[in-house]
Amino acid sequence: MNGDLSNLRKEYLKSGIDKDELDIDPIKQFSIWFDQAMQAGLIEPSAMSLATADNEIGIRTVLLKFFDEKGFVFFTNYDSKKSIQIEKRQQGAILFPWLALERQVRIIGNIEKITKNESLKYFQSRPRDSQIGAWASKQSSKIDSRDVLVDQFASMKKKFENKDIPLPDFWGGYRLVPNSIEFWQGRENRLHDRIIYERENDGWNTSRLSP
16 A cells, blocks of 8 residues: 555646735625635535644534624534533634635634524524434444434434424534634645735734745
């Protein structure tokens, strides 16, 4: 087995970033890039890597469910490993790897729980089986086999048969409130474009970074 990837190379030629053409609001600029990712037909454009840490570092892929001027929201089990890390250290980073567009967006900030009403509104919009899945899975806990998970799902499905499914008290949303947002565009000869927005008081400072 040869694990040498030193000759695996690709030039990035699709586009560039003109700082003067970017929106002064990074959330609006993110929305522009997200729409372009959607229009390009990327697989799961809302998928983002979420990094958290306490005594150790954790990273996993989650789905962005909505964003606005307040931040970027995802949902999870509040007893999961990621939630435990978030409760100990309310900071994190998310990364959108839109590789087909030769783009990345990196966002760093503080993480906070959203309100129960916000979580309920989203929970009720989920397919019924996804609602049941939230009740069935004790996220991040060890199980002997997949059969255990399937049995738990079947048990919960029977429990809530012909009933509205309530929001679990151990499940809901988090919002990452950005302190910095970086837009990365691959360029030829590894001279990539990197534009970072950094929060200052009630506004944003914008800078170009060396690749």
